[in-house]
Amino acid sequence: MKIGFVSLYGPGHFNPMSALARQLQSREHDVVMLSLPFIEPLARAANLPFIPFGEKDFPDTVNAEILGTMGRLEGAQAREFAVNALAKAAAVRWRELPELLSANGVDALVLDNYDFYAEVVPIYLGIPYATVANALHFDYSGYTPLCIYGWEHENTPEARQRNLRGVSEFTQMLIRSNAEMIAEVEKVGIRPNWEDPSSLFFDLPWITQCPREFDFESSHWPEQFQYTGPFHDGEGRPELSFPWDRLTGEPIVYASMGTVQNGNPEVFRTIATAVAKQDPAQLVLSIGSVLRPEQIGPVPKNAIVVNRAPQLELLKKASVCITHAGFNTVLEALTQGVPQVAIPVTHDQPGVAARIAAHRTGVVTSLEKLTASGLATLVEEVLSNPMYRDNAVKFQRAIAKTDGLSRAADLLEEGFGLTKKVRE
Numbered sequence: 351m352k353i354g355f356v357s358l359y360g361p362g363h364f365n366p367m368s369a370l371a372r373q374l375q376s377r378e379h380d381v382v383m384l385s386l387p388f389i390e391p392l393a394r395a396a397n398l399p400f401i402p403f404g405e406k407d408f409p410d411t412v413n414a415e416i417l418g419t420m421g422r423l424e425g426a427q428a429r430e431f432a433v434n435a436l437a438k439a440a441a442v443r444w445r446e447l448p449e450l451l452s453a454n455g456v457d458a459l460v461l462d463n464y465d466f467y468a469e470v471v472p473i474y475l476g477i478p479y480a481t482v483a484n485a486l487h488f489d490y491s492g493y494t495p496l497c498i499y500g501w502e503h504e505n506t507p508e509a510r511q512r513n514l515r516g517v518s519e520f521t522q523m524l525i526r527s528n529a530e531m532i533a534e535v536e537k538v539g540i541r542p543n544w545e546d547p548s549s550l551f552f553d554l555p556w557i558t559q560c561p562r563e564f565d566f567e568s569s570h571w572p573e574q575f576q577y578t579g580p581f582h583d584g585e586g587r588p589e590l591s592f593p594w595d596r597l598t599g600e601p602i603v604y605a606s607m608g609t610v611q612n613g614n615p616e617v618f619r620t621i622a623t624a625v626a627k628q629d630p631a632q633l634v635l636s637i638g639s640v641l642r643p644e645q646i647g648p649v650p651k652n653a654i655v656v657n658r659a660p661q662l663e664l665l666k667k668a669s670v671c672i673t674h675a676g677f678n679t680v681l682e683a684l685t686q687g688v689p690q691v692a693i694p695v696t697h698d699q700p701g702v703a704a705r706i707a708a709h710r711t712g713v714v715t716s717l718e719k720l721t722a723s724g725l726a727t728l729v730e731e732v733l734s735n736p737m738y739r740d741n742a743v744k745f746q747r748a749i750a751k752t753d754g755l756s757r758a759a760d761l762l763e764e765g766f767g768l769t770k771k772v773r774e
Contacts, residue, residue: 366581396586421613497701579754624725687746689738
């Protein structure tokens with residue numbers, strides 16, 4: 351069986367999806383990555399075969415424009431822009447993927463649940479598929495808050511009604527954005543409940559890399575929904591140069607706003623000013639590819655400002671992680687037992703931040719409340735209060751015990767009826 355992994359176009363989704371593909375590849379299964387063309391360099395670095403789609407509709411200039419706009423937007427604006435961009439990719443995927451899959455002998459698919467309604471392609475082809483949450487999973491049932499909201503989880507009728515209203519608002523936006531594709535899909539007789547995207551997951555694996563312990567407490571999930579843990583293998587990422595000799599031995603405050611929401615220089619200036627108030631501490635600031643280091647302005651003499659940082663390696667040395675609450679950054683921090691200061695911007699980040707607050711692995715603020723003095727107070731709180739690191743270390747132990755990557759691969763083998771193969 352040849353298994354196609356359809357990756358969303360972004361490192362935060364590609365990295366865990368490619369790690370899962372490599373895990374199956376190491377078990378001697380035939381795998382291939384499929385995505386928009388500008389993901390190909392990441393696939394090459396991950397040592398995975400790659401099939402592009404959407405080359406005409408998504409040339410490099412369009413991709414750069416999408417990512418540049420995303421980097422400047424926040425909150426609901428960013429979410430709606432992203433949903434519209436994903437809908438354009440979904441329409442292309444519906445047009446091109448069936449023929450590509452058939453031509454390349456792909457027998458099964460692993461899909462990202464942020465690629466909304468992607469399941470219609472394997473349904474149309476009659477091939478098996480599984481759904482993976484590389485970012486925080488969506489709960490369309492209303493039992494817990496949808497991950498795009500930063501609400502606390504409350505087990506009350508009022509909270510559930512609030513959650514359901516939030517679900518309805520979001521799914522109506524999905525339907526509006528995907529109206530063209532939905533009309534085409536219904537022409538071939540596929541008519542799922544578009545208001546409940548999870549109805550497309552059926553009884554094959556629905557896997558989240560969220561550790562069970564990090565989620566809100568709830569027993570409502572269907573049987574096919576499976577918690578695992580982070581899909582990390584420490585491999586497959588482009589090699590990045592970093593001035594390791596400039597590390598001073600002081601406690602490291604590692605700060606990153608991710609690979610997408612990083613176009614606001616004022617946020618980075620605020621972080622630099624806040625960390626300058628800590629003594630002793632050394633700031634390592636990863637600003638992404640949109641800005642230049644000189645745009646951040648004055649930083650502490652011992653600060654290291656780079657466009658891209660070897661995040662996994664730095665987190666092994668960090669005392670605290672300032673983050674946009676991107677799910678993969680938070681999971682990578684927890685894997686190393688590093689507490690967080692979260693500044694959620696959009697997408698699933700409010701939901702991730704709500705879990706940080708609930709489990710007290712760090713503290714949470716917002717862009718609206720962000721000031722240098724306020725952020726300095728939060729960083730000092732996390733650095734000085736051992737409770738946050740102790741709680742992060744509890745998750746570190748749970749993550750190590752679970753071995754989420756191996757567990758997710760097991761679930762895919764079981765779901766696709768594959769024989770487990772492990773190289774000697």
